[in-house]
Amino acid sequence: MTDASQNAGPMLAADGTPLKQSLARSLRRQKLRALLLISPLLLFVMFSFIVPIASMLFRSVENGMVAETLPLTVEALQSWDTQSGELPEEAVYDAFVRDMVVAVENKEHTRLGSRLNYEETGMSSLFRKSGRKLKKMDPETDGPFKEQLIEIHEGWGDPQTWSVIKTHSPAVTNGYFLNAVDMRRTPEGAQSQPEDKRILIKLFGRTLFMSLVITASCILLAYPVSYLLATLPMRVSNLLMILVLLPFWTSLLVRTSAWKVMLQQQGVINETLVWLGLVADDARLIIINNQIGTIIAMTHILLPFMILPMYSVMQTIPPTYTRAAKSMGATNWTTFWRIYFPQSIPGIGAGSILVFILAIGYYITPEIVGGTKGVFISNRIAYHISSSLNWGLAAALGTILLAVVLLLYWVYDKIVGIDNVKLG
């Protein structure tokens, strides 16, 4: 049996090992070498891109702080019903004092206070003030604590306080994501934020809408410029190219600030219009600190990202095609629309993706020229990162933004087809 199978068995290489195996080994060696070659890039992408994104995703649901700082309290609160409307029993207060003595020792109680303050206004000072007094207590001898704690701060006599602690005690939370879509986590489940605090959905919508407008205006402006660049004689088109690239090399902040000087009511554009008599002195145009300002400035800033891919695609369109069409009697318009335009679509596609994705995450330009109605969701993300320190919410907002971009990319692929995108 064995003999037979060996005879009919695999072909052997010169050294006696099966050919398949030997081939696999040499291929593996090749793959390993290729992997080694790309490893610097791989590691770079890994540490500068994938790891941060993963940690951001994780941060948007991570909520270990409550259970870590107040382990005994969280356990004692298990049996308490948030709906009862009554205060928890002495056992909870006792557990809380034990937890807090440790937390104050490690200086963790105020951190927990600022975490819970995102959910319920007043928690920050409640923890800070109580911490000072609780430091002096001995959990073994000073009980019972219920009355004493309420004496220290009336907040401990409000069932709402305990309800917030219990609601936000799980180590993994959907609370940040709920906040990111203008909802909040309550003991009764997810609920809408009060009307006067809803802002984030609106900002998401505005970010998408304005990015689309900016992309569209970039297409309109860039198409003729790219066409000129691709068709004019080399010497002239080089000069034009420099004019396109010059602003591209200028600092973003400088360009944005320059727009401020141009667009403000006592600015260059308004002064000129008033001087020409086109606009009355008391009815100067308001074209900054609103959506128009953001659209104008960002269209200018992102224009090169549209022109360059369009130009390189248009350069590859052979002029013979249009000549052929004309020789067969097509009008100028028909030649353009039926022959030239379809061939330039991959350039439009590439430019649009670049501009749209850059626009959706823009932060500094809307901040400077956007006023109140022209700011994007990224401005809120920046606020939560650097001012309110609510990194969980910032991470949730960022994750949603990332998901939206990926979704739109998928839709784009379905409609236009990602193969139909060329950078040249």
Added chain:
Amino acid sequence: MKPTKTLLTAAALATAAGSLSAEEMTIVSWGGAYSKSQLKAYHEPYSEKSGVTILNDDSSAEAVAKLRAMNEAGNITWDVVDVVAADAIRLCDEGLAMEIDPDTMLAPAPDGTSAADDFGDLLVSDCFIPQIVYSTTFGYRTDLVGDTPPADVCAVFDLEAYPGKRSLEKRAINNMEWALICDGVAKDDVYDVLATPEGQDQALAKLGTIKDNVVWWSAGADTPQLLADGEIIMGSTYNGRLFSVIEEQNQPVAMLWDAQIFDLDGWIIPAGLSEERQQRALDYIMFATDTQRLADQAKYISYGPARASSAPLVGQHAELGIDMAPHMPTDPENAKNTFLYNYEFWADYRDDIEAKFQAWLAQ
């Protein structure tokens, strides 16, 4: 080729030796004229005295977020950080700043008054060493307000007497207080009213009366630029910025000190420094916040020293040669009607009211 090489080696050796022996510390501040005043008043004399090289980092605007990130990464690269009091409270709450004992870690006044008494109420957090008192107040264009220049803060809300644009900071803090004061709420009741949803709505409604005429700023330099361009007729900003527009750039702008809101700026030392670096930071703090040094800073910028004992020592501007005392927010003439920012209140209510305010702005 060879001499060059020797020279390079020598230079490299010298640098290596230098970095081994010289002590360095990184001090974080706001940049611009403010950092310059600290350089002249604190850093240069301190380096001369101690031999420590001071590196500047202008990251104070992002200090809280960056310190938190450094703390999470376990690598704190800053030694002393300049922050506003509200940020100091947050850092202290988050356990990111070291607690300071004013009696042992800060210098007493020359007459022997303890540092705790000399700073008095300004020690608003256990981690915070106050340095200056600044105020957020209004400046107006003298040539655009007509014959009756504004005398009180409610001129901001008076579109009939003072038509035109005004600038306000793009956040709830300060604006809500001014709105309530001008809506008839007594100064002492402002924060009690603001703690209620009705009070917040009242403040927003008052701001709503001028909303269409407001340019919202987010950088301290915005209002001075808008005033200089004639884009607005009045606007809020930090008093030191207005000083430089008026005195250094000679623009037709005047101060409206009424209902100026006092705030504090000062130092914190990050928590978790090594023993050696902490000692060095404390040594710097002891020097830089003594009575004379705080008074020296006022030669370069119009912010009031945080120590009571420094006030009599405030002299003239180092370059302009004008008396600085009348330009201090704490000067009795300017401080006739002031408002003290309530840290405790904003630490609690900031997230809540800010969310409402931003939603209101976006409407």
